[in-house]
Amino acid sequence: MRRIDNYINGQYVPPLSNEYISSVNPATGEAYAEVADSDRRDVVLAVKAAKRAFPEWSATSPAERAGYLNKIAEIIRERLDDFALAESVDNGKTLQRAKTIEIPRAAMNFEFFASGIRHFASEMHDMPGSAINYTLRRPIGVAGCISPWNLPLYQFT
Numbered sequence: 001m002r003r004i005d006n007y008i009n010g011q012y013v014p015p016l017s018n019e020y021i022s023s024v025n026p027a028t029g030e031a032y033a034e035v036a037d038s039d040r041r042d043v044v045l046a047v048k049a050a051k052r053a054f055p056e057w058s059a060t061s062p063a064e065r066a067g068y069l070n071k072i073a074e075i076i077r078e079r080l081d082d083f084a085l086a087e088s089v090d091n092g093k094t095l096q097r098a099k100t101i102e103i104p105r106a107a108m109n110f111e112f113f114a115s116g117i118r119h120f121a122s123e124m125h126d127m128p129g130s131a132i133n134y135t136l137r138r139p140i141g142v143a144g145c146i147s148p149w150n151l152p153l154y155q156f157t
Contacts, residue, residue: 001033003034006042008049015038016042019036020036066115066117067114069113072107076110077104080104081099083098083103083106105157106156109154120137
């Protein structure tokens with residue numbers, strides 16, 4: 001059975017508890033993988049790694065960050081069959097739906113945000129006679145995400 005570890009700091013690592021939970025194909029009721037049963041300690045490690053990476057990432061030019069997001073979209077499209085099968089087995093949805101709607105939309109979302117990085121706009125809010133406020137959009141820190149069970153890749157993107 002396949003074992004899925006945490007991906008932290010550029011490498012796959014087992015959970016600190018060394019505990020795993022079964023991931024079950026809802027269409028068959030059979031376990032197809034063991035997934036890291038992570039706890040607070042694993043999250044702390046991941047957040048620390050992300051915080052260490054943040055200064056370099058946030059200093060990266062918008063064009064370069066957009067390039068990374070577009071590359072992710074390209075890889076998703078190249079591996080469409082793999083991602084669609086994983087989505088189908090994990091969620092019990094039809095392979096056709098995953099292949100024609102959800103996985104392609106995940107790639108499109110990465111492209112959308114890649115474009116947004118390159119074509120952002122700041123805003124100015126005039127307070128007549130007293131001040132001008134500016135809204136700047138730029139990376140501000142680490143974010144933790146919990147993906148929903150029914151559309152994990154698509155919703156995460």
